[in-house]
Amino acid sequence: MRLSKKFVAAFRSNPVIYSLILTRDWLVYRFFRLMSPARGRAFADELRMTGASRLCFVVAFNTPWVVDALTKGWQKYASGMLLVVVDNSRSPEARRAIEMVCKARGVPYFGLPRNPERHPSRSHGNAMNWIYYNIVRHLKPETFGFLDHDCLPIAPLDISARMAGKTGYGLKLISASNYKFTRSADDPGWFLWAGLCFFRYHDFQGLALDFRGNGARGLDTGGSNWDPIYSRLSSDCFELASEGELPIHLGQLDVKYQILDGAMLHIGKASYMGPSTAPEYRRLLTDHIWSRYLGGPSERLIEV
Known part of the structure; x- marks a missing residue:
């Protein structure tokens, strides 16, 4: 296994090979993002009818028992924001079970088109981008964001209140590489974790947001927002979650x-x-x- 990882790392370190890999990933992402836009717009219209202007999107993946606990915890503890489950599951059985849970708990549910990306992090990032470009941008909510499907509320939670006076809220992560960023040598690249990140829509309207990872800069899912968001703003603009x-x-x-x-x-x-x-x-x-x-x-x- 260790030898295999070293081989893969050496293989990917070749600039030509890495460029081809990035091109492949981008083509898969663009293909997926352009799938079923009319369904996304129609779902945005359904969400608009709820009157909610603050939305928390959860990307579900193959684990109905997690969504069961999450939706119950949200009902019990969360306030000020509408929970929306968007299903990225590959299993048809999991999709049926997750949809059943959402209907039983009155949670809006949307099944994504089949995601061609199999890598978990890339699949997650592609799903988040699909949601942003095919639902959020039509809805233009006051606030939107993402919560990991296995991040379960177990105590009172008011994300909107946490965001008061800030442009966003989430868990700050630092670059995992030695890549040197443009801001300063002592300020490494950072981003809000894809599993807990919320934004005031108006503050970022018109920007080319990208919730995929950026491996070249050591940034996991959500890290491609370094250029449009985090490279331009101090982390002081965001309310940061504690761990x-x-x-x-x-x-x-x-x-x-x-x-x-x-x-x-x-x-x-x-x-x-x-x-x-x-x-x-x-x-x-x-x-x-x-x-x-x-x-x-x-x-x-x-x-x-």
Whole structure:
């Protein structure tokens, strides 16, 4: 595995090869973004009919049990913003289950066109761009943003109040590379994490926003907004979320999970590679979350 990673890194470091890879990624992204624009506009009209001007978009991916907990937590704890689930799942069964959960909880649901990108981060970024260009720009809301599908409200949460007097809100991440940016040598590139980022629409209207990653600059999903947004603004313009650890006891295990602003439990990698993909661990974890924060397992719509 280590040798394979070194080979891939060396392969991608070739400027010609890397340029071809970027071209491929851009073509896939543009193809996807241009799919079904009329459906996006029609859904924007449906959202407009709700009267909501502050919207939180969640990109769902193959995990109905996560959306079940998220929508329940949002009902119980969140205020001031409409939750909208946009489904990027590859599994038709997962899409049906997620749509059922949303209907049962009165949450607007939209199924994206089939995303041709298989890489998780690129697929997520492409989905966010589809939402922005095919829904948000037609709707022109006061505020819009994105919350990770496995970032679960477990305490009172008012994102709109957190944004008071600021142009946006989210979790700040720093460049993971040694790339030197234009602002200053001691100010590395940064961005708001794609799983928690909110913006005042008017402040960025007309800019070519891009929620994909920027690997060349060490910026994950959302990092391609460095040029249109973050390179132009100080992080002081944004309300920044705090990070902490939440200890959880599961059977014989003591684990720690990320908690944001003391209100959002981030499971992390719920769709792939994470410990919650193991059935027994997932059962222990979800039983704890539902019993402790969401009114008990009887409130669940999806069995795990």
